[in-house]
Amino acid sequence: MTTRIYAHASAAAAILLTAGACHPDLHPRWIGLSTLFTAVLFAWFARRCYAQARLERAVQQRLEWFHREDDEPFVPPAPCCSFWRHTDRQVHGPDCTRPAGARTTLTSEEEAAFAGLAAAFHRAGGAA
Numbered sequence: 145m146t147t148r149i150y151a152h153a154s155a156a157a158a159i160l161l162t163a164g165a166c167h168p169d170l171h172p173r174w175i176g177l178s179t180l181f182t183a184v185l186f187a188w189f190a191r192r193c194y195a196q197a198r199l200e201r202a203v204q205q206r207l208e209w210f211h212r213e214d215d216e217p218f219v220p221p222a223p224c225c226s227f228w229r230h231t232d233r234q235v236h237g238p239d240c241t242r243p244a245g246a247r248t249t250l251t252s253e254e255e256a257a258f259a260g261l262a263a264a265f266h267r268a269g270g271a272a
């Protein structure tokens with residue numbers, strides 16, 4: 145919570161300093177430039193504080209989730225069908241519980257396209 149307050153204060157300071165640096169009556173010019181530099185530092189600090197606040201929030205949520213007492217123990221999902229389990233995840237049987245569209249296996253071209261998409265997704269930083 146405190147980190148989020150620091151982030152808001154730093155963002156406000158960055159905005160105010162930027163507005164002050166853009167004032168036309170500001171002389172000499174180096175004062176405006178140093179004010180703008182200070183605004184950039186505050187913006188950088190605000191970004192770090194927002195990231196830290198998100199991290200703290202995520203850790204807090206996971207700890208709350210982990211310590212909930214009404215949760216049942218984690219049970220991994222069952223395989224969709226015995227064919228899938230015994231054919232190295234290649235074939236689905238008639239008793240498969242998956243939707244029909246999810247039973248298909250990817251061709252090599254589709255796997256390459258999927259790998260490319262996954263690599264691009266991970267390169268971009270994920271779904272932040």
Ligand SMILES: [Zn+2]
Pocket residue numbers: 224225228235236237240241242
């Ligand atoms: Zn199946």
